[in-house]
Amino acid sequence: MYTGIQHLHSFLSYLVLLGLLISFVAALAGWFGNKNFGDKDRKLGLLGLIPTHLQWVIGVILYFVSPKGIEWATEGFMKVSEQRLFVLEHPLTMIIAVVLITVGYARAKRQIGAGNKGFKSIAIFYGIGLILILSRIPWNAWLGN
Incomplete structure (x- = not known):
């Protein structure tokens, strides 16, 4: 079970x-x-939101079944x-990134028809979330080194 969840978590990262x-x-x-x-x-904007939330749920499960998690x-x-x-570092940073991405989407969906404010919200919050995610990906484990 652990190996399957780990592979799913790695694949979903892409x-x-x-x-x-x-x-x-x-x-x-x-x-x-x-x-x-x-x-x-x-x-x-859902292209960024939905996989991020799904990845977070799988990551939480992995955190508790992995020997590299809570153990x-x-x-x-x-x-x-x-x-x-x-x-x-990885779990905490990813939680912050997911929250920021969720806030960005929630703010943007209320801006439909209000100029370009929705774009600004998604660009800023998704951009910060993306930077956080890239900063704490365990590159050595992810790339198989």
Whole structure:
């Protein structure tokens, strides 16, 4: 079970990054192109939101079934960089990123027909979320090194 969830979590990471990147670039184009934010643009924002939430749910499950998750939270884990990454830094940073992406989408969907404010909300919040996600991906484990 653990291996299957781990592979799903790794595979879904590609979809999360792709969805966030598409939503972010589309939002930047709409914001700087001074376009009107519409329902079609709101739905495009879902490309970043839905895989991110799904990834978060799978990550929470993985945190509790993985030997590198909650089991590593023993005395002195903060002194070991790999343990600190998997137990604290990665989960906490991803939670913050998911919250920011959710706030960005929630703010944007209320801006339909109000100029380019929806694009601005998605661009800023998804952009910060994307940076946070990229900063705490466990690259060595993800790339198989």
